[in-house]
Amino acid sequence: MELSKQNKIKNFFKRYGVMMIAGAFVVAIALAVGLTLPATQQVSTVNLDFTSPMLNAEITKDYSETELQFNENLGRWEIHLGIDFKSDDNKVFSVLDGTVLSVENNSLEGYVVTIEHEDGFTSVYSSLDENVLVEEGDTVKGGEQIGESSATATGEFDEAQLHFTLLKDGVEVDPNLYIDLENK
Ligand SMILES: [Zn+2]
Numbered sequence: 651m652e653l654s655k656q657n658k659i660k661n662f663f664k665r666y667g668v669m670m671i672a673g674a675f676v677v678a679i680a681l682a683v684g685l686t687l688p689a690t691q692q693v694s695t696v697n698l699d700f701t702s703p704m705l706n707a708e709i710t711k712d713y714s715e716t717e718l719q720f721n722e723n724l725g726r727w728e729i730h731l732g733i734d735f736k737s738d739d740n741k742v743f744s745v746l747d748g749t750v751l752s753v754e755n756n757s758l759e760g761y762v763v764t765i766e767h768e769d770g771f772t773s774v775y776s777s778l779d780e781n782v783l784v785e786e787g788d789t790v791k792g793g794e795q796i797g798e799s800s801a802t803a804t805g806e807f808d809e810a811q812l813h814f815t816l817l818k819d820g821v822e823v824d825p826n827l828y829i830d831l832e833n834k
Pocket residue numbers: 711730732733734806812813814
């Protein structure tokens with residue numbers, strides 16, 4: 651009696667043991683995913699609400715990591731790790747809440763505002779005119795105007811335009827991946 655009971659238990663584990671172990675794995679994986687997913691989503695870009703750096707703007711030169719594009723002002727072919735915009739009102743806006751890291755000026759890029767955001771993002775606005783509306787250290791809101799586009803970036807433009815760059819962890823990324831420029 652006792653022996654057959656033991657055998658029954660043995661047989662039960664022989665038959666269902668693998669399934670039980672597999673089941674335990676599934677539960678463990680589900681738990682691990684459930685615990686890590688909310689944590690990663692908090693720092694992911696999903697919750698960052700980017701806005702366009704210009705409204706009702708035309709993209710005059712798109713982002714391109716691999717395709718060479720001709721720069722007429724410098725007379726050379728180059729990749730273009732940013733997006734050029736042109737709009738009627740020339741107004742330039744911060745794409746996200748952030749802190750102004752620097753306001754600089756040089757002859758090739760014109761007035762350049764660099765803004766630091768959360769999650770490792772930095773946005774750079776080149777070819778602004780001299781009446782920049784923000785200073786280093788200022789806190790800005792997404793959609794807040796920071797200046798106006800101009801032709802100060804003589805290395806690229808003959809007319810008022812914006813050269814916009816987005817960096818993630820210090821590396822240029824395609825703004826199209828983060829900003830809905832269709833509804834600009
Ligand atoms: Zn450009």
